[in-house]
Amino acid sequence: MGNKHLHIIAFNVPFPADYGGVIDIYYKLRSLKQVGIQIILHCYTYGRQPSKELEDLCAEVHYYERESGFFYALNRDPYIITTRDSNIMPKRIMGDEFPILFEGLHSTSRLKLYADAGKKCLVRAHNIEHDYYRALSRSENKLYDKVFLYIEAIKLRRFENILGEADHILGISRPETKYFSEKYGHSTLVPAFHRFDEITIKAGLGDYILFHGNLAVAENSDVFLRIASNVLSKIPHRVIVAGKNPSRSFVRKLSGWTNISVVANPSDDELDMLIAAAQVNLLYTAQSTGIKLKLLHALFGGRHCLVNTEMIAGTGLESLCQLAEEPNDMIDQLEKLMTLPFTKEQVDERILALKDYSNRAGAEKILKLIE
Numbered sequence: 443m444g445n446k447h448l449h450i451i452a453f454n455v456p457f458p459a460d461y462g463g464v465i466d467i468y469y470k471l472r473s474l475k476q477v478g479i480q481i482i483l484h485c486y487t488y489g490r491q492p493s494k495e496l497e498d499l500c501a502e503v504h505y506y507e508r509e510s511g512f513f514y515a516l517n518r519d520p521y522i523i524t525t526r527d528s529n530i531m532p533k534r535i536m537g538d539e540f541p542i543l544f545e546g547l548h549s550t551s552r553l554k555l556y557a558d559a560g561k562k563c564l565v566r567a568h569n570i571e572h573d574y575y576r577a578l579s580r581s582e583n584k585l586y587d588k589v590f591l592y593i594e595a596i597k598l599r600r601f602e603n604i605l606g607e608a609d610h611i612l613g614i615s616r617p618e619t620k621y622f623s624e625k626y627g628h629s630t631l632v633p634a635f636h637r638f639d640e641i642t643i644k645a646g647l648g649d650y651i652l653f654h655g656n657l658a659v660a661e662n663s664d665v666f667l668r669i670a671s672n673v674l675s676k677i678p679h680r681v682i683v684a685g686k687n688p689s690r691s692f693v694r695k696l697s698g699w700t701n702i703s704v705v706a707n708p709s710d711d712e713l714d715m716l717i718a719a720a721q722v723n724l725l726y727t728a729q730s731t732g733i734k735l736k737l738l739h740a741l742f743g744g745r746h747c748l749v750n751t752e753m754i755a756g757t758g759l760e761s762l763c764q765l766a767e768e769p770n771d772m773i774d775q776l777e778k779l780m781t782l783p784f785t786k787e788q789v790d791e792r793i794l795a796l797k798d799y800s801n802r803a804g805a806e807k808i809l810k811l812i813e
Contacts, residue, residue, distance in 0.1 A: 446478065450467075450543045451531070456496065457496050466634050475500075476805065482540065506526075506531060510525055520594055520598045522571075535556065547601070550604050553565070553607050557609075613629050613630065614632070636799075642714075647784075651680070652682050653681070717739060726750045727753050737759070741763075762792060
């Protein structure tokens with residue numbers, strides 16, 4: 443494999459890899475290096491510090507300060523884009539002929555400049571961003587944040603046309619790849635990169651139900667509170683909810699149910715152990731954007747997965763999960779799954795079905811696109 447170079451523009455410093463978007467970026471960097479690509483990483487600092495881990499992984503790493511403030515919200519273009527625009531970066535990128543991978547619509551403020559200069563440009567579409575922001579607006583309780591997210595969704599829908607300048611769009615799920623292909627062409631499915639190199643499921647029985655996610659995100663905490671009230675409080679089984687930064691209000695609301703406990707900010711190893719030991723991984727979401735990394739995490743390392751339609755829509759992984767939408771159905775499914783050992787045959791089925799979700803396969807797709 444040749445010594446190819448690739449500029450990657452990341453919307454945040456992708457280490458530590460501790461939430462959806464940066465997990466995809468960090469493990470993409472690792473996988474691209476393994477197939478022989480020399481990476482020149484450009485990233486916006488946004489509540490994160492420079493990382494030696496990234497500097498060891500990449501040929502070069504350049505950091506840029508992300509701007510912030512009310513002034514940027516008044517701009518015609520989306521806030522997530524106008525606050526990530528550097529005058530220094532183009533001078534570095536235009537000095538060679540290497541292709542560019544833009545991580546998310548967030549990083550595409552200068553896409554047209556580079557495309558007009560003849561650079562090969564790839565955009566990783568982490569979401570259909572205007573759909574994602576509209577859903578965030580619906581989930582938000584604070585009026586100012588709700589209005590801000592709604593206006594941002596309108597701006598993102600308009601700004602998305604910049605993707606017509608890209609040579610390739612890398613969709614993260616089947617429905618989104620279809621959407622971008624129909625609208626702009628040149629779209630390729632490259633599933634989310636993740637930290638799982640092999641299936642590590644333990645066959646047999648566990649003794650609790652696990653829900654995990656970033657609990658600082660209103661969508662995740664609200665979904666769990668609804669399930670806790672309507673389903674989990676009505677069954678005798680032990681339940682653990684684990685994730686980043688649960689609010690005091692969230693923990694307080696759960697304290698009335700003695701079978702539910704909270705594990706705040708688990709390390710990667712702790713979360714792996716929680717997923718592996720659970721009998722059922724409960725995976726519910728209010729919107730079907732992207733592929734949820736928590737789904738891959740549970741499928742690579744956990745036993746039974748009980749999901750809603752939005753969690754698995756367009757993933758091709760429907761056969762590996764149990765589906766339930768309504769509270770009574772969820773209760774029935776949980777009661778059944780809690781007594782059903784996970785078998786060696788089910789582990790083998792997972793290994794076969796998850797082959798296309800390997801990091802190596804995704805990196806080789808990208809390598810072909812930049813050759």
